[in-house]
Amino acid sequence: MAAIELAGVKKTYPGGAQVIHGIDLAIGDGELVVLVGPSGCGKSTLLRMIAGLETISDGTISIGGAVVNTKEPAERDIAMVFQNYALYPHMTVRGNLEYGLKNRGTPRAEIDARVEAAARTLEISQFLDRKPRQLSGGQRQRVAMGRAIVRQPKAFLFDEPLSNLDAKLRGQMRIEIRRLQRSLGTTSVYVTHDQLEAMTLADRLVVMNGGHIEQVGKPTELYDRPASLFVAGFIGSPPMNLLDVAALQALPGVTLPDALPDGTDIVGIRPDAIILGTAAPGDILLSGTVELIEPVGGESHLYVRVAGLEQAMIIVAQGRSELVEAASLDFALPADALHPFSRATGKRL
């Protein structure tokens, strides 16, 4: 159990390419922090730097109050779950679980007890004498988790651990990881590119882009008040509609609410905040034609083309929509659901 602290962490490769541009982040004891961002944003590199698999070009990383910059991965007392699980294929499941304990000279009796306990927690007791190739993807995933928890490390590091699983299993494992992390109370850093996974798992979410942190906060905070255009577009599915203010004002009969800050040139609105039909005073009234309807069960995603606006708007309609494609549609953007952004800085105003 330990807090992890990153101060001014930078990573520059020998060729001169800088992939991490000064990251400051404090991860509290027992907290599950998710690093999320598109491919190449540096989230995996950052995790590997915490693990000690990549060198730190500048800044400090401390685990449990001690700076670990020059420490070997083994000395940092962390456990990592890899995307491809990285199970040792020539060892049995038991061998995989034991390996780290044996290397640290743990007494035999304690090894056996810990392996049994970890296997019971993850329900892999009946597979202990099998080789990894005899296991399914989900079972391998459990073994990889088991290898992490059996060591009782200061922190867990997860590097996209669910991306090799099918959608259904991914959902199950996500819940299990959350439950396990809660019950063990071990500080965890979890890297994913899947924003749904990020939202549902995280105590706190760190959105990264191009080697910078875009925003840190609770998942709901990031959803409700995205600090930048990037976060607005990245968090939430379907993504937030981002509308050009000039184009919006040019539409007949549209006046923007006075409450918007000066210099707002892009407004965002969540697809589920848009109201079909009539509007309260002060709301923006728009009409367009339905291009495409995606029924997703309990709700439908409508792609609506508004004349004068560049991109089709996405609207989430609750229940089963009576609408048909090519129908015209009136809808309202509630004034209090608008997110004001500046195009020049990309930041929220």
Added chain:
Amino acid sequence: MQTKRTIFPNRWLPYGLLAPQLAITLVFFIWPALQAVKSSFEREDPFGFKTTFIWFANYSKLLADPMYLNALWRTLIFAVLVTVIAMGVSLILAVAVNRLLRSGRVYTTLLVWPYAVAPVVAGILWWFMFNPSIGILSYVLGQMGVTWNHRVNADQAMILIVLAASWKQISYNFLFFVAGLQSVPASLSEAAAIDGAGPFKRFWTIVVPLLSPTTFFLLIVNINYAMFDTFGVIDATTSGGPAQSTNILVYKVYADGFLGLNIGSSAAQSVLLMLIVIVLTVVQFRFVERRVQY
């Protein structure tokens, strides 16, 4: 191993494509091998006028011949040394090259060159370097107080042929080890590093076991190489001498048959050599291969 099934439009086409290879194998391997088996049961007079069928007399004579048993012993020493050195050195080189990011390719290319050198040329190369009168290495050894003369010293002669034969085989082993090492996922080593294993422990407990299929394959190839393919090296360096000390089985087959003109004994020796290698290979497949699968 993935299998690919090709459908040929004409049912004779696949046989036609196989024919040249089969013909060459038949004419240059199967037919002479059968001839050797036949000759091994015969005695021929020195002028080739008369052959007599003598059952196993050639074999029983061989197995009672101290010279043959000596050759068998020398072959064992030679094959074990060549296999261990050629595989050991190439593994070290492969591990070293595998650690390099960009320059690895250059080293790989350079290290493969010896493989392109003909065995006889390789033999002559080492023969020159260790030549007791003009060789650079024998001169250096002389400076260090070691008198090098593989023409009279049996151990030095053995060292010379082992060096020459291993040197040639290192390239081949190296290529396979590099490929084998590259197929070991980096994340396994990383996981082991996090699991508290130091570099040596990682190598022995993770890399070596995962490399075992490659090692096993090379073991068979190297033993076969040492027993069959080293004729040129020996012919160019020691010609089996001094005093039979480097007269390994494959060289003795040649020396007794083509120099001594004892065709019957030579044929029996080649049949025995073939049997030895077949037995070794079968034993390895039966008992070792089972342990290298994971």
